[in-house]
Amino acid sequence: MPSLSYHRPSSITEAVQMAHDDPDAKLLAGGQSIIPSLKLGLLAPSAFIDLGGLADLRGVRLAGRSLRIGAMSSHAEVANSADVRKHLPALAHLASGIGDRQVRNRGTIGGSLANNDPAADYPGAVLGLGAELRTDRRAIPADSFFQGLFATALGPDEIITAVEFPLPERAAYVKFPQPASRFALVGVFVSLTGKSVRVAVTGAGACVFRVPELEQALARGFSPESLAGITMPADALNTDLHGSAEYRAHLIPVLTRRAVAQALA
Amino acid sequence: MPLQIQLRVNGSAVTTEITPDTLLATFLREHLHLTGTHVGCDTASCGACTVLLDGLAVKSCNVLVAQVQNCDITTIEGITPADGSLHPMQAAFKACHGLQCGFCTPGMIMSAIDLVMHHDHSSDAEIRAGLTGNLCRCTGYHNIVRAVMQAAPIMRSAKS
Ligand SMILES: Cc1cc2nc3c(=O)[nH]c(=O)nc-3n(C[C@H](O)[C@H](O)[C@H](O)COP(=O)(O)OP(=O)(O)OC[C@H]3O[C@@H](n4cnc5c(N)ncnc54)[C@H](O)[C@@H]3O)c2cc1C
Ligand code: FES
Ligand code: FES
Numbered sequence: 551m552p553s554l555s556y557h558r559p560s561s562i563t564e565a566v567q568m569a570h571d572d573p574d575a576k577l578l579a580g581g582q583s584i585i586p587s588l589k590l591g592l593l594a595p596s597a598f599i600d601l602g603g604l605a606d607l608r609g610v611r612l613a614g615r616s617l618r619i620g621a622m623s624s625h626a627e628v629a630n631s632a633d634v635r636k637h638l639p640a641l642a643h644l645a646s647g648i649g650d651r652q653v654r655n656r657g658t659i660g661g662s663l664a665n666n667d668p669a670a671d672y673p674g675a676v677l678g679l680g681a682e683l684r685t686d687r688r689a690i691p692a693d694s695f696f697q698g699l700f701a702t703a704l705g706p707d708e709i710i711t712a713v714e715f716p717l718p719e720r721a722a723y724v725k726f727p728q729p730a731s732r733f734a735l736v737g738v739f740v741s742l743t744g745k746s747v748r749v750a751v752t753g754a755g756a757c758v759f760r761v762p763e764l765e766q767a768l769a770r771g772f773s774p775e776s777l778a779g780i781t782m783p784a785d786a787l788n789t790d791l792h793g794s795a796e797y798r799a800h801l802i803p804v805l806t807r808r809a810v811a812q813a814l815a
Numbered sequence: 816m817p818l819q820i821q822l823r824v825n826g827s828a829v830t831t832e833i834t835p836d837t838l839l840a841t842f843l844r845e846h847l848h849l850t851g852t853h854v855g856c857d858t859a860s861c862g863a864c865t866v867l868l869d870g871l872a873v874k875s876c877n878v879l880v881a882q883v884q885n886c887d888i889t890t891i892e893g894i895t896p897a898d899g900s901l902h903p904m905q906a907a908f909k910a911c912h913g914l915q916c917g918f919c920t921p922g923m924i925m926s927a928i929d930l931v932m933h934h935d936h937s938s939d940a941e942i943r944a945g946l947t948g949n950l951c952r953c954t955g956y957h958n959i960v961r962a963v964m965q966a967a968p969i970m971r972s973a974k975s
Contacts, residue, residue: 553816553834554816554834554835554836555816555835556816556835556881558881578879578882581878581879582859582877585838585859585877585878585879586858586859588836589857589858598835598879598881600881626871649948650947650948650949651872651930651934651945651947651948652862652865652872652873652874652926652948653859653874653948655868655871655872655873656873656874656878731860732947
């Protein structure tokens with residue numbers, strides 16, 4: 551491994567400047583995805599820019615009808631936050647099901663979203679609620695953030711600072727976990743706000759996606775029965791040793807029905 | 816480029832120079848010779864390397880020492896009382912036969928301590944869910960769950 555430098559900026563501006571000045575440096579959050587890539591040799595950055603010292607990136611704040619979660623909040627902090635549990639229990643539930651307790655004590659929401667693993671859980675909630683990502687320079691709506699396999703709308707030196715979740719009337723997340731890692735074989739996030747329904751599916755494709763057919767059916771009537779008879783094509787879905795594309799296609803309406811039932815419970 | 820760092824390990828201040836890619840597990844085992852922390856998979860999967868970071872369980876094979884500057888690390892060596900007796904969780908693992916080969920045990924015990932201190936752990940299901948980050952290839956988990964149930968009230972009464 552070529553020699554690696556380590557920086558610990560004390561402000562967001564300083565962190566952005568460091569990332570800008572050294573295009574081969576990588577931001578470091580919880581390290582739960584990037585350290586394994588480093589060890590596997592998938593990545594050989596010139597430096598790590600550790601966001602761990604930036605208090606501005608931490609914490610959960612309720613502001614009117616939305617919940618703002620700092621990028622460096624750990625999965626455990628989100629799962630245990632009294633505000634998240636009270637106002638957005640579906641998100642607390644999602645965070646409490648990521649990986650295992652040790653991973654949740656380190657991994658962060660900002661790191662998970664920037665990484666955009668096809669089987670990650672948080673992208674489901676962000677797209678399924680129509681949240682907004684705040685960065686050092688702009689706000690990015692969920693609908694344009696996730697751009698493909700491990701690809702996002704972030705610029706090379708852009709830092710996620712927070713995620714702003716609008717509070718829905720009803721929401722739920724149901725995942726079929728891959729039993730060893732707990733990543734989503736398929737995960738479905740549904741939300742209802744006024745007349746608007748969102749259904750976001752993670753784990754099944756190159757990255758999280760919405761399913762208009764399921765959303766329209768649920769907009770006509772928000773109940774599991776509204777989904778009767780709807781099937782999903784397997785084209786373009788993932789096949790791997792954990793499950794075929796056909797199996798994943800089958801799981802999507804099944805998990806959507808369960809999520810709707812949970813959101814109504 | 817070497818990096819000067821400070822942290823606390825089992826209550827003692829440590830100041831040292833490391834390279835930025837040094838894993839916490841490597842640092843504990845090879846620099847401090849605290850070999851009670853085991854490395855099983857080295858891929859953040861098995862939990863054998865679990866230690867407490869400011870009281871919370873983490874996999875030390877997936878944390879850089881550089882990230883934990885000025886933090887408090889507790890390893891299996893740091894939980895035994897000065898008189899050489901066992902921590903209640905260790906005593907319960909021994910009494911309940913919660914180990915066979917013992918390879919997973921230090922990580923299992925550190926993880927179980929965080930579980931009892933910070934999470935719901937009253938039912939069999941909660942304990943099993945709480946320990947999903949730790950794999951054991953010998954015991955079948957049954958006696959590990961019994962050990963956690965036995966240690967929990969003792970740890971709680973010691974805390975209050
Ligand atoms: C055993 C195991 C099981 C897991 N199971 C699951 C699971 O079930 N579900 C799930 O969703 N995930 C799972 N994960 C992944 C975990 O959630 C990671 O914590 C997460 O994907 C990355 O977050 P991090 O904070 O650790 O980021 P890091 O690993 O530090 O960084 C990841 C990437 O994001 C970039 N980055 C980090 N922060 C920012 C920021 N603020 N702005 C811009 N870029 C940034 C980094 O440069 C890097 O490229 C698992 C991981 C492990 C090791
Ligand atoms: S050695 Fe760290 S999790 Fe297996
Ligand atoms: S006692 Fe042998 S691996 Fe757990």
